[in-house]
Amino acid sequence: MPSKKTPVNASAKAGAANAAGGHILCQKPGLWACFLSAFCWKRFFIQLFCVLLLLCGLHYFYSNAVENLTRQHIASGFGFLDMRAGISIPDSLIPYDSNSTYKTALLAGLVNTVFMAVLCIVAATILGFCIAFGRLSKNWLLAKLCLFYVEIFRNIPVLLVILFFYFGLMQQYLPPVRDSFVLPFHIYVNQRGLYFPALHWEGAFWGRDGLILPCLLFVFALLALFALRPAGLNISPFLRHLLKIIIGAACIAALYCFWRGFGVDMPQQGRFNIMGGGSIPPEFSALFLGLSCYSAALIAETARAGVEGVDKGLKEAAASLGMTGITTVRTIIIPLALRIIVPPLAGQYMNIAKNTSLAVAIGYSDLMRIGNTVVIQTNQAVEVVLIWIIAYLAICLLISALMNMLNHRLLFMERLG
Amino acid sequence: MKPGHFTAAKRQKQPDIPGRQNRLLLWLKRNLCASPLQIALTIIALLLILYSIVPFIRWALIDAVWQGENRHACTTLLQGGLRADNWSGACWAFVRANFSQFIYGFYPVAERWRVIATFALALLTAVPLLTPAVPHKFINAGIALILVPLIGGVLLVGGVFGLPFVDTSLWGGLMVTLIIAYCSIILSLPLGIMLALGRRCKMAALRLFCVAFIELLRGIPLVALLFIASVLFPLFLPQGMNFDKFLRALIAVALFTSVYIAETIRGGLQAVPKSQYEAAASLGFTYPFAMAFILLPQAVRLVIPALVNVLIGMFKETSLVYIISMYDLLGIVRSASMQANWITPQTPATGLIFAGLVFWFFCFALSLYARFLENYSKRERAA
Incomplete structure (x- = not known):
């Protein structure tokens, strides 16, 4: 019965740990109490044994791997990442060609x-x-x-x-x-x-890259929307409605300009x-x-x-x-x-x-x-x-x-x- | 129900007690055409059935070919076969011709009785183990989980007692799928329980190891683990020492399953009332005894449905060994449909549907069993 061996000065801490969620079969005495209790020493040696076993296993596998790699002349490390790949990836989403690494x-x-x-x-x-x-x-x-x-x-x-x-x-x-x-x-x-x-960006419509006009229109629409908020401009209902219509028109115009910037690439059936x-x-x-x-x-x-x-x-x-x-x-x-x-x-x-x-x-x-x-x-x-x-x-x-x-x-x- | 609809008003609205013909109409009205929305949904469902299930049944049953010796039976005149042009139907003749291969793989024909004997043995011990009413569960479990795999392994591999040796590379088909599933249950259950206990224990080193192991394996796909087992693992063994590929794949599936089992059992252990732990401690049970006889039985009973779900998932995942080019059911169906004398446009789909039916049968049976167990334990508790 392990819990009997837990010394008195540890039991208060253990009780606290127990109340905090650990249960009685798995309680954790304080560090100082650990040195005094045989139960804890047992635990310590079990853990030490496990860790040593793990380390031995890892070392065994590691030495085997090193030996196998040297025998097969494989250089370990991530140096190969910068070499030319030459794998064909037809459906890549990022720029990739046969010269990439x-x-x-x-x-x-x-x-x-x-x-x-x-x-x-x-x-x-x-x-x-x-x-x-x-x-x-x-x-x-x-x-x-x-x-x-x-x-x-x-x-x-x-x-x-x-x-x-x-x-x-x-x-x-x-x-x-x-x-x-x-x-x-x-x-x-x-x-x-x-x-x-497919849509692709041509940007031939009004302005450098075709982006200036739609961007301006969007900014205008945003500003106007900001003004429409309850804390914004204090204007008559008629003007308010007018402003709403103008915002809508600006948005539509911006979208239209944006849309015109795109070219459509139609698929053509070949032989x-x-x-x-x-x-x-x-x-x-x-x-x-x-x-x-x-x-x-x-x-x-x-x-x-x-x-x-x-x-x-x-x-x-x-x-x-x-x-x-x-x-x-x-x-x-x-x-x-x-x-x-x-x-x-x-x-x-x-x-x-x-x-x-x-x-x-x-x-x-x-x-x-x-x-x-x-x-x-x-x-x-x-x-x-x-x-x-x-x-x-x-x-x-x-x-x-x-x-x-x-x-x-x-x-x-x-x-x- | 809207406010103000009182029962009396409702009762008046109800039609007379329907006669026999009326009953069908009433059912149709209630279940299919209760409102405009319901009518629209019924029409959508009918269209879905008309355009998916009806053509499928036509393809799989009505236009299908049931008998034939080779690819000519399932190809059109244009493709060099016997069928009329524009014909399309399932090629069940292909499944018939390769049926024994789908079950046994390339296991030598003269030795196939060994497979049948092994499965008969497994079935004979598994049925009493899985029937809740049969007593002596511990002895049964010992036989089914330790003795049967040992006898089965000797029978299947051979090389002793005058049985010819059969290499695991000749194993294939449903047999491999079932062996991997059965053995990974046996390996992963104890491992999963140990991992669950390790994760809950307060020994920091053990707990850390278990947490790292569980989270690592839960975070990577089984395909990666199978690649590690088939490509990377030989690198870590001394030169000349070689593990069987089948065994490596088996261990990979078992390890992968064990972490999910560990998480399920941990859930069960958390759900066991704390008073049970305290009662065990106050009765003077040490940790292993309390776990084995008081806490784990309760925890496992709580999570049996979830455990069966994990096992169903594992059974489905065994099909991934196809990716490291092993011939499980899926692999053998794929390779058979690429044989020169069966290569037709219909065979890949037919073969995969056959494999799907087999997988479906096993998984559905397991889920029915899980439902039965759940009901059984409910009745037990009520009684």
Whole structure:
């Protein structure tokens, strides 16, 4: 019975620690008491033993690694980052060509990962909440349809969904370039991807770069809006309305000038390829669709559980106060449900960010795939794995911090209300 | 309900007690067409069904090919096959032809009884373990979690008792998926419990190690961990020493699962009332005994549904070993649909749908089991 051996002068501190949240089987006596108690010495030696074991293991692995690396003539360190990469990244979002360094290549991969994660999080959240509301609706058919969707997608692996979209659908059933599907607004779909009219900045409309006039108009509109505030100009209602109309006109004019600054790059169908316009490769679409559809099912379940977790008595209280359906949903159910939904939602978002690494299975150039190519080319496995770990940990921590902020705001709202 | 709608007024509005024909109409009216919004939603749902599920059923069942020897059965005349042009349908003949490969991989045909024997053994011991009413859980658990893997490992690998040796590179298909799932449950449950206890203990060094381990593994994708296991890990071993690739992947999946199990069990330990800890201490239980006989049983019972969810997630994640080019169910389906005599536009989708059905069956069965356990424990508590 260990707690008997704890000396008297430690028990007061231990009691305090116990009251502060530790429990009786795991209490922490003060440092001074530790030197006097046999129990603590036992603890100390257990920890020392564990640390020594860990250090021995690390040293063993480290010496093996050093030996293997020298035998294979691999220079450890991050020097390789400045060498020329020569990896082709067709869908890079940052300037990248075949002369860029490994550093740029990995950065391009990281940007692609983050871009994909953000897009998937947004799409999965929208789709997931729609499905959750569908499941909760009184409409029998819609509820069953949404249930069907959720049960299908949450019981199959996400990798299978992505592979199905890519190998099952896109590679087989999309037409070759010659017979592209032509959708409205000059959108072409074929095996090479999705082509759409792209906007690019020409800036030929009035003024250097075409930006001066719209900027001036916007500034004017902002100033006028400022003057309209209750503490601003004291003017008659007629002038006030006139000013509002002028602000609206200025905004429209500014947007028009801004719009004229853009040129539209239309995709043109050629014999073997589609020229011009923006394009989305099928790898991107497959990963995006697969990950969003899969995660939407999980988010829908989270959201449904949140809405159903709101106390029924509160809904009845709202009804007895004479609130209509929409008001109840807006002021009672959504704020309370969000408080239940947000913590598990953070976990879902982190999973989405981590699952973007499945890009490696279909060949979208994310951090994982480019890192893999770098390892094959340079054999710098340790360094690349370190970069992976740091990057994914940073992304997860960022998501966790943002969702914690959201959670705190929600809790703060509770205190105000 | 709006204010002022009183029950008496409502009762008058209700139609007469419906007859048999009326009942269907009434149901339709209540559940599909109660308001203009509901009618619109019904129409949207009908359109969705018409444009997604109906074509899919047509593709997968009506236009599908069920019998055939090779790719000619599932290709159009233009592609060199037997079907009319513009035909498109599932190619179940492909699944039929490769079915045994999907289950056993490249395991030698003459030795496949060993796989069947192993799974029969596992099933025989798992069923009493998973049925709450059967007593002797500790002995059962010992047999199912320690003895069966040992016997199964000897049976599957061979090389002793006159059984021919079968290399793990020949293993494949559903068998690999199930073995990885089963073994990672066995490895990750004790590891997860130890990590959970370590994270809650006040020994700073142990706690720090457990926290770092858990947070590190939770923060990286399983794909990265599998790459570490397949590419990086051999670098840390002495020259000449080589681990089996299958074993490395297995350990990676098990480690990855164990941190999620640790977090779940930690939740359970936090939910056990503090008085239980104090009661255990006042009865003179030392830490290991209190944990093993009083606290952990309660904690695990509290989180069983969550644990099953973690295990469902793990079962789905086993498919990621495809990425380090192992032939689990997903990998074998992908590689089979690239064989020269089955390469058609329909085979990849058909094969993946088959794999999806198998995964779906197992995961859905597990989730039904979780629901059953939840209800069972509720009834137990009520009784």
